[in-house]
Amino acid sequence: MRQLFPSYVRVPLVFFTIFGIIEFFIDSGNEPAFLKYPIIMLFLALVFLIIIAIEAIVSALENVMYQSLDEAAKERYIAAKNRPLKFTWLNNAYKKLVGTKPMEKEQELILDHNYDGIKELDNDLPPWWLYGFYASIIFGAIYLVKYHVFDGDTQYDELESEYAQAKIELEEYKKTAKDLVDFNTVTFLSDAADLAKGKTIYEENCVACHKSDGGGGIGPNLTDNHWILGGGIKNVFKTINDGGRDGKGMVAWSKNGLKPSEIAQVASYVLTLQDITPAEPKEAEGDVWVDENVTSDNN
Numbered sequence: 001m002r003q004l005f006p007s008y009v010r011v012p013l014v015f016f017t018i019f020g021i022i023e024f025f026i027d028s029g030n031e032p033a034f035l036k037y038p039i040i041m042l043f044l045a046l047v048f049l050i051i052i053a054i055e056a057i058v059s060a061l062e063n064v065m066y067q068s069l070d071e072a073a074k075e076r077y078i079a080a081k082n083r084p085l086k087f088t089w090l091n092n093a094y095k096k097l098v099g100t101k102p103m104e105k106e107q108e109l110i111l112d113h114n115y116d117g118i119k120e121l122d123n124d125l126p127p128w129w130l131y132g133f134y135a136s137i138i139f140g141a142i143y144l145v146k147y148h149v150f151d152g153d154t155q156y157d158e159l160e161s162e163y164a165q166a167k168i169e170l171e172e173y174k175k176t177a178k179d180l181v182d183f184n185t186v187t188f189l190s191d192a193a194d195l196a197k198g199k200t201i202y203e204e205n206c207v208a209c210h211k212s213d214g215g216g217g218i219g220p221n222l223t224d225n226h227w228i229l230g231g232g233i234k235n236v237f238k239t240i241n242d243g244g245r246d247g248k249g250m251v252a253w254s255k256n257g258l259k260p261s262e263i264a265q266v267a268s269y270v271l272t273l274q275d276i277t278p279a280e281p282k283e284a285e286g287d288v289w290v291d292e293n294v295t296s297d298n299n
Ligand code: HEC
Pocket: 201, 202, 205, 206, 207, 208, 209, 210, 218, 219, 220, 222, 226, 227, 228, 229, 230, 231, 236, 239, 240, 243, 244, 245, 246, 248, 249, 250, 251, 253, 266, 267, 270, 285, 286
């Protein structure tokens, strides 16, 4: 029996193939499956043992069989086993594609002109070239019909449709990836769940300085329409994200444990405080905020 690989290659090869298949098919998140489910480690250990056992059994069988052969058969067996691998079909295919005639047949090809001793052989075109040529004719015909008769998409059209598709996918992605919001994309979140979340965040982080009703203390009153750092969702988002002026005490919450999505939620919640009349309002600071971009039916 001729063997493609020695057993010290074969055993790891089979083992890691099985290992790879397991990792591919078992969904284990970021961890490798064998770490997440220790039972898989046990299974792999068994697999390993079984592969080694099979190797041992096969070689024992081979040995027994070998011993039962007569001398001539033994020799033939050894010869067959040691015969190096030859890729005969590859060789043949190569010869066929190159298509050269052997030197001995040169006489049949020689043309009857002779320039200063230089002779010409009438070789056939090499088949690899000829097949390539036919293939290019077929390609050309299909190309002509598709792009010049039926006006197929040019590269620019394809680019444009890919852009359009990518834009749609990006929009989809942004909807699911809420933490991508920033100053430029943030919008007021009117969803009750978002506002409730914003309220929780506010109560956990902001009441110490702004009071639970937004009336203000260390921080300014958030219920009036005066803003020091600008009103509207974008500015409020920015203030919470980047913090207030230096030394005033309002930190950049993006660096203090709030995710962009959470800042958008709490910023939206802060804007809902506008309707509240707080128990002890701090006097207004800053300017009345008018949003030039917003029409009167919006606030
Ligand atoms: C340590 C006290 C403190 C905490 C806690 C605090 N703030 Fe402030 N906040 C301030 C101060 C002080 C200012 C004024 C900053 C300035 O003048 O530059 C301010 C300003 C603001 C402004 C801008 C007000 C305006 O008039 O422009 C908003 C909005 C705001 N805070 C929201 C929040 C939110 C939301 C939280 C919780 C995540 C929070 N703050 C937590 C002290 C605080």
